[in-house]
Amino acid sequence: MVCYVAVLLLLPLASIIWTALEPGWATIRETFTDPDVLHALYLTAVIALITVIVTAVFGVIVAWVLVRQRFRGRSFLNALVDLPFALSPVTVGLACVLLFGLGGWFKPWFDARGIQIIFALPSMILVTIFISIPFVIREVQPVLEEVGVDEEDAARTLGASVWQSFRKVTVPNIRWGLLYGVALSAARAIGEIGAVLIVSGGIQGKTETATIYIFRAVEERQTPSAYVVALSLALASIVLLLTIELAKRRVEKERAR
Amino acid sequence: MTKPIVVEQLTKRFGAFEAVADVTFTAPEGAITALLGPSGSGKSTVLRMIAGLEVPTAGHVWMGDEELTVKSVQERQVGFVFQHYALFRHMTVADNVAFGLSVRKESKATQRARVEELLELVQLAPFARRYPDQLSGGQRQRVALARALAPRPQVLLLDEPFGALDARVRQDLRRWLDGLHRELGVTSLLVTHDQEEALELANRIVVMHEGRIEQVGTPREIYDDPATAFVAGFVGSANVLHGEVIDGHVHLGTFRVPGAAHLDEGVAATAYVRPHDIRIDRSGTSDVQATVERVSSLGWLARLTLVLPGGETVVAHVPQHELHGASEGDVVSVDMRNPKAFARDGLDGGAVDPTDDPAAEPPAVRSA
Numbered sequence: 001m002v003c004y005v006a007v008l009l010l011l012p013l014a015s016i017i018w019t020a021l022e023p024g025w026a027t028i029r030e031t032f033t034d035p036d037v038l039h040a041l042y043l044t045a046v047i048a049l050i051t052v053i054v055t056a057v058f059g060v061i062v063a064w065v066l067v068r069q070r071f072r073g074r075s076f077l078n079a080l081v082d083l084p085f086a087l088s089p090v091t092v093g094l095a096c097v098l099l100f101g102l103g104g105w106f107k108p109w110f111d112a113r114g115i116q117i118i119f120a121l122p123s124m125i126l127v128t129i130f131i132s133i134p135f136v137i138r139e140v141q142p143v144l145e146e147v148g149v150d151e152e153d154a155a156r157t158l159g160a161s162v163w164q165s166f167r168k169v170t171v172p173n174i175r176w177g178l179l180y181g182v183a184l185s186a187a188r189a190i191g192e193i194g195a196v197l198i199v200s201g202g203i204q205g206k207t208e209t210a211t212i213y214i215f216r217a218v219e220e221r222q223t224p225s226a227y228v229v230a231l232s233l234a235l236a237s238i239v240l241l242l243t244i245e246l247a248k249r250r251v252e253k254e255r256a257r
Numbered sequence: 258m259t260k261p262i263v264v265e266q267l268t269k270r271f272g273a274f275e276a277v278a279d280v281t282f283t284a285p286e287g288a289i290t291a292l293l294g295p296s297g298s299g300k301s302t303v304l305r306m307i308a309g310l311e312v313p314t315a316g317h318v319w320m321g322d323e324e325l326t327v328k329s330v331q332e333r334q335v336g337f338v339f340q341h342y343a344l345f346r347h348m349t350v351a352d353n354v355a356f357g358l359s360v361r362k363e364s365k366a367t368q369r370a371r372v373e374e375l376l377e378l379v380q381l382a383p384f385a386r387r388y389p390d391q392l393s394g395g396q397r398q399r400v401a402l403a404r405a406l407a408p409r410p411q412v413l414l415l416d417e418p419f420g421a422l423d424a425r426v427r428q429d430l431r432r433w434l435d436g437l438h439r440e441l442g443v444t445s446l447l448v449t450h451d452q453e454e455a456l457e458l459a460n461r462i463v464v465m466h467e468g469r470i471e472q473v474g475t476p477r478e479i480y481d482d483p484a485t486a487f488v489a490g491f492v493g494s495a496n497v498l499h500g501e502v503i504d505g506h507v508h509l510g511t512f513r514v515p516g517a518a519h520l521d522e523g524v525a526a527t528a529y530v531r532p533h534d535i536r537i538d539r540s541g542t543s544d545v546q547a548t549v550e551r552v553s554s555l556g557w558l559a560r561l562t563l564v565l566p567g568g569e570t571v572v573a574h575v576p577q578h579e580l581h582g583a584s585e586g587d588v589v590s591v592d593m594r595n596p597k598a599f600a601r602d603g604l605d606g607g608a609v610d611p612t613d614d615p616a617a618e619p620p621a622v623r624s625a
Contacts, residue, residue, distance in 0.1 A: 099608040150343035153310050154401075156330040158406055168360075172347040196363035 016234055020227035031225040032177045037204045040213035041232070046121070047196075047209065048189040055185045059136025060178065064135070064170070067144040081138070085133045093198030096127050119207060123199040128192055132185040139181030140174050143251065147173045177210045180247035191235060259444045260321035260411045261286040262307060265315035269302050269468075272289050278304045278468040280316070283618040284461070289438055289445045291459035295491065299468040300448045303416050307446065308337050314423065320411055320552045336405030336443075340417040342397040348377070350400050351385040357408035363472040370463060373403040378437070395426040406441070426449050431458060456480065464577075473586035486599035489529035495572040496535070499601065502607045507598050511566040512545040528596040536574035537561065538590040539581045542578075545591045547571075563591060 014158075015152065031037055066078055084092070100106050100117040109115050117123045155165035171178075193211040200207035202216065210229055217226035262284040277299040281416040292300040305311040307318050309330035315611050318325040325333050345353050354375055356370045363371075376382040381397040387398055398418055405413060411542035418434075419427040435458055438445060449455050456476045464471040464479060464487075472484040483489035490497065500509040505518040507528040514528045537547075547563040550570070554560075558578050561573045583589050612618075 105549060147346075150339050150341060151345055153330075154337065154343040154345070154404075155360075156310070157333070157335060158360065158404065159306055159331055160360040161331055161332070161354070164360050168356075169345055172345075202482065 014070050016227055016230050020224070020231040023224045026226045028228055031228040034225065036208065037213060037225065037229060039205050040208050040210045040229070042209040043121075043124075043208065044233075047125055047128050047187050048248055051189040052123050052186050053198075054180050055132050055136050056178065059133065059181060059185075060140055060174070063137045063140035063254040064166075064202060067141055068149065081134050082195050082228040085131050087131075087193060089127070089131050089195035090198060092127050093195035096123055096130075096195070096199045110171055118199055119201045119203065120208070121140035124207065124209070127199050128189045132188045135184040135188065136178065136181035139177045139184070143174045143177035144170075153248050154156055157257060176247045179249060180222060180244055183247060184241045186229050187237055187244075190236055190240075259287055261444060262282075262290075262412055262446060263319040264307065265317040265319070267303060268314045268319065269299070269306060269307060269311065269312045270541075275468050276308070277313075279467070279468055280468075280472050282463050282470060284317065284444055287442045288446050288460040289447055289458050290461045291455035292446065292448045292463050292465060293455040293492070296450055297370075298450075298465040300450075300465045301416055303465070304416050304448045308335050308414055309333050310337075315529050327609065331559050334408070334410050334607060336413040338398070338401050338405050338408035338413070338415045338418045340420045342389070342394075342399055342401045342421075344401055344404070346389050346585060349356070349385065349494065350389070350392070353389070353400055354404045354407050356404060357509035361408065375407055378406075379403045392608065393426075393431055393525070394422045398422065398430065402437075409539075413443050415445065415447045417448055419451075420449075420578065427454075434458065456492075464492065465515055466491070467501055470579075473609050481595075483529070483597055484585060486527055486529070486601075489597050493531060494572075495529040495531055495597075498530065498569060498571070498596075500526060500528065502526045502598070502600075507596070509565070509567050514596040514598070516596040520598060520600055525601045526598050527601045528598045530571065530593045530596045532560070532572045532574040534594040534596075535571065535575070536579065536594070537562075537573065537575060537581070537583060538592060538593040539583060539587070540590065545593070546588055547591045549587045549589060552580075552585055553581065563589075565591075 062077075062081070066074065066081075097118060098104055100123060104118075106117075115122070117126075147170075151169050152165050155169045156162070156190065192210065193209075193215060196209055197212055197215070200209070200212070202208050202212040204216070208216065210233055212224045212228050214233075217229070218221070221256065263280050264280060267277055267280045268275070275435070280299075280303055282290075292303060294300045302311055302451050307315045307325065309325065309328065313326065315613065316326075316480075320333075320335075325335075345356065348356070353374050354372045358368045358371060373382070379395060379402060380389060381399055381403070384392065384400075385394065386580045389400065391594045392400065402418075419430055422430065438458075447455070447458060457477075459476060461473070462479045463473050463477055466487045472479060474484075476480070479488060483492065489495055498507065498509055498514065500507040501515070502508075502517045502520045502522055502524045503513070504522070506513040506515050507526045516528065517526055520526055537549075545565065547565050549561055551562040551566050552559055552591055554577070555574070557577055558574050559577055561575055561583070563571050563573055564569060571591075
């Protein structure tokens, strides 16, 4: 069993490493000096960064509301959080095109202000945020549930404002759960292709992310550079994986208290 | 500077459920007032409304002459101690105690001095750099108390502060809190379901049941003069005897107990008799005869289970020297003093059957 899993997980990784490094340093140097590659990596980093910040802030707020507040439609909202998991990213991209693209509802408004949404960075960030939303919420929710309201109440009776109580008591209590959610979010944002490809059009050197670059490079039979970029994404994933593992351990440790 | 707390017609409804109904009482300046009641009696909700953690449906709370109800939790300056300590788990003991001062932007030097002073007071100075999960329950609750006292609150609210501790620690901490209160003299309101705790610590007790106040009084008044059947049954242990009022007595078929002069003739009534108010006599002069079913020794006291002629079982606590050698199977005369009779309108609340309570401390100890 362990063997099977190891082969299943490690073999692809090993093959990527092998194939990427096989042609030698020249190819690697060439790949990393190609402006298209650099731009694609830069774009992926920008999208991931913005996605992580937005989903972290938004996710903590939504998780807090879902756990701490009692209101009509709470369970509906709670179910709605999983929607991005259930939808195929391609569908999400398509929905975005329908809203902001030619003949879309919001297109006239943005056109009038000279803002380009589709085939530009805004739509790429928008769909990536949408598909990454559930991670932080779902990781923070149980932690909030677990720590309870007593400490927040105590902070308030000691003279803390709602904001002070949130910053000094709630956030430190959920930090490892938050980091876990953020790492998952980042991994998802870096790896996404379907939704982003549809809304961006994958214009070389302009709206081409790292994953889209790999896709195109393979199509155009530039396999060595595709492997090199794939390897750098894989390395990023490994770093995130280690972060996730660390965060998970801390969450479990704090729960055991 | 400490102030009295005045609670005026406080009401809290959760949907159709009335958790607190029209509660009015005063917690006098500098005293410990206990809110005593079984779980679900609304006493914690009252406390949380005073602190501002719960918004009342109706009514007012005053601290001295300032109205609290219009203020936010943050502005109320009450110290609150939670049942499960609610210490900030990611902060050291010292940081926990300093929290109330740091959110008020007190200088670092002031904070340090006050933290030192309070940790000294709760005898935890060597633990300043520890984290809450490295402390025992009793230590944690002392940190929580120090933390609540640090910003010099005008009143101290304690929500079942010893509820999560084991019996031994609870006793120690109770005595310790008593001493601390004598020293500080801050108006305190203690929520508890433990009547012993209320009788021992409080100068004044407010007994609550199903969201309402049953009685307000000194521990002696509550114990000796219960105003309602519920109080008679809930505070201290009592034998519960059901009968009918005839000629100022509660009749139970073959015998009667006095104390029902205030009730109407023919009404169904319940008499409450404390186990230590029952005396036995082997001479047979009393008109009530009972069979001794069981004798168990509680040290200087003996606990007797007696079966009355009508088949009712009562428990008596009798000093060993008044036992006169009575043993299981003997027939003895029974004298019941100070019975409290109440008309029975369906329910008699939380009557405690003393036979179910083998751990009960002999009641005589408490009123001493």
